[in-house]
Amino acid sequence: MSTVSTPTQIAPTPGYHPSRIDGLREQHGRLAWLLVLTGLVVLAAGCFLSWSYDPEILGNLSISFNPGSLQLFMLTAAVLALVYALAYRGPLRGLGVWIDSAKALMVLGIGALGFMAITLAVVAVTSSGLINIDPGGWVSLVGSLVLAVGGSLLERRPTKDTLHAQLPAWVEIGTIVVLMAMLLFGAAYALGQTDGNIFGLFLVFVVAVAWSLFAAGFFTWLGIVAQRHRRVLMLGAFAVAFLFPFTQNGSDANMSIATQVLIFAATALGLNIVVGLAGLLDLGYIAFLGAGAYTAATLSTSAFATIGWKPPFLVVVLLGAIVAATLGLIIGTPTLRVSGDYLAIVTLAFGEIFRLSMSNLDGNNGPDLTHGPNGIPAIPDLQIGSFNFGDEHTILGFSLGRFANYYFVLLVLALVIITVFSRLNNSRIGRGWVAIREDEKAAEAMGVNVFGLKLFAFASGAFLAGMAGTVKAHQDVSVTPDQYVFLESAFLLAAVVLGGMGTVAGVFIGATILKLLPEKLRFISDYRLLIFGVLLVLMMRVRPEGIIASQRRQLEFHEEDEALAERIEEVHLEEEAQT
Amino acid sequence: MTVTHSAPAAPPADGGAVILQASGVIMRFGGLTAVNSVDLTVREGEIVGLIGPNGAGKTTFFNCLTGLYKPTEGQVIFNGAVLPPKPRAVVLAGMARTFQNIRLFNNMTALENVMVGRYCRTSSMALTSIFRGPKFRREEAATRARAQELLDYVGLGRSSELLARNLPYGDQRRLEIARALATDPKVLLLDEPTAGMNPQETRQASDLIFKIRDSGIAVVVIEHDMRFIFNLCDRVLCLVRGETLVEGSPTQVQSDPRVIEAYIGTGDDDEDEGAST
Structure with a gap:
């Protein structure tokens, strides 16, 4: 880690004293580049040899000249390293002006080293003995080590600001499309892995590559491009999400996870209005999801439903949302007048009150509305017209199972929530929210309806969660109080904070990480609280604005950072000049 | 000062209609009376100055006018109607303010x-x-x-x-x-608009305030820069220890010995301005 953090200090600041690594870099500049080349060639060569004696481990890594999937990952890394190396010195110099290829090489080398170390460790442990590692594995390990050392010794060069990179629009749009396609296939591949080890190593590989691209400055450029082609990006992301079920061949296993992720993400996005836009800390948000779910359950055609009225589903969606929003208003009216900490405590308590009420409305204490801890089981699948969501349907030769059907409904719901989110954000109301976050007193003195806007954020967040809850009830088949414990609220909040408060993409990424990892990595699910806790602490230390930061939030978290402010301003002006 | 083109017009004796009238405003914080029955009348198209040593209660008085504080006693009548002490209602009625320590977003x-x-x-x-x-x-x-x-x-x-x-x-x-x-105000309250400014910026500020006044908006200014205030205002109110000491034209206030004494005469004006926002 310590070597990774050094490059940030190598900015040409006045009064900077060269450290030892700088001296090394000056002395061995030429050697370092050769080391990098050697390293990546050795790494690639190792991938064509056998890594493991046992063909049963980690896919099949035991056949020489027929690389298995893990070996293909490292080949890809080697190719990427070659591109960086040639950008540093060689025919791709033109590219090298823009990207920090030295730093990228170092990060990629360290990532590859980590990947190889974990792979070999897994081989050794699973087949009990280092002897089972074939020479190819060692070759690649050494290759990655040489690559990492070479990369760290390369002399750092200043790069031009990618903001001023003028590329034809089709290249930019092409990049987005390619990335989206990679996302789709990556997701399909990752979900297709039944072996937790391969899944974990795939993640290591993805993180290593992404981090090296980040170090190279690729994501800075991508951020600018994404702003320029916002529509394309939105459309692309939606297309990927839409096409995903078609890659699953009607298998329900992964679609079940995908729908859970989507429900979680949609709910987190609703919470993001409350937390990210209005800046209110809500620790009981899951109760609103529960309110929607219970509304749908009691109004469903389940034999255990307690209310006789069976309205059509669209009415139920609306009712669930209204019930949740009403709860939001009831809880918000007295508490939103006080400052944030109190609100957090009151919402925390409200979440628990909701859960306890649901498990007590069983006929013994008060009316029998929810059947208490047993909940309402056997909620039938949705039926809209002649389309039953429980049945498998075949479209264009692709079969789509039960979960795929719900997935599409949830996708539409997510789209609605995204629209509400982003349109509110870019409106008079959104400006009011920012003003309240920035300086509540000043906002009030400028005539902003502080209390009203807070209450509105609270209620609209609850409304959207209620909508999601109605779908969740049908998809989950049963509704019980223990689905709506405090921990779920905490996870929703973690997804928002981790992904990036106030952004759509960030929350989706955060929700995916928090929901997908425990599903796929069983060993994580035992320690998930510990791991996510550590992850959040690290995140707060390293990047408090979240994985994908909204510009405003980034500024708020880095009040002292003048360079950042000027940079964002520059992007602003650039955009202004283009429109 | 060389601001010739914007010299203050002769104070309209009883010219414009009264737009803002605060009467008997008292603000107590526990045992401390920060503002003690202060009256203020602002007419349309007028620039009124509010001066006084630190801790005199100028900003507290502003906060009472704009609803950030609920005055203990007294009332604020704006355009013929009593203003409720709520910032939003005050802004909607047509009174906007700036802050002593800049509070931008x-x-x-x-x-x-x-x-x-x-x-x-x-x-x-x-x-x-x-x-x-x-x-x-x-x-x-x-x-x-x-x-x-x-x-x-x-x-x-x-x-x-x-x-x-x-x-x-x-x-x-x-x-x-x-x-x-x-916010389309009819009265603009400026809390030390030139604090920390250099002479050139101060001159620009007074030009701007004249321009605002000429567009039909009455202005109330808190300021410590005496030259600025006496050049700018039609009427000046001097607060000391929460009470009105003198009210009158700039020349009257300027020559009043009590004002000079309040500023430099005694040495015990160093209590905190309890009303700092």
């Missing part, structure tokens, strides 16, 4: 800051914002245009896309005035 651009000022004069609510109907587009465009116009008016037209926190100090003061003007 730092991470918003200059333009967005002024657009927030338009909040209370626009009405797009949730559904209009979500469905983006014609009303929303029209209002949004009008808000933007008006904000830009106001930035031009205070001389910040070229800085509209800059973040408020990156603006130079003097520009931040002017941006705060533009934001207050965006």
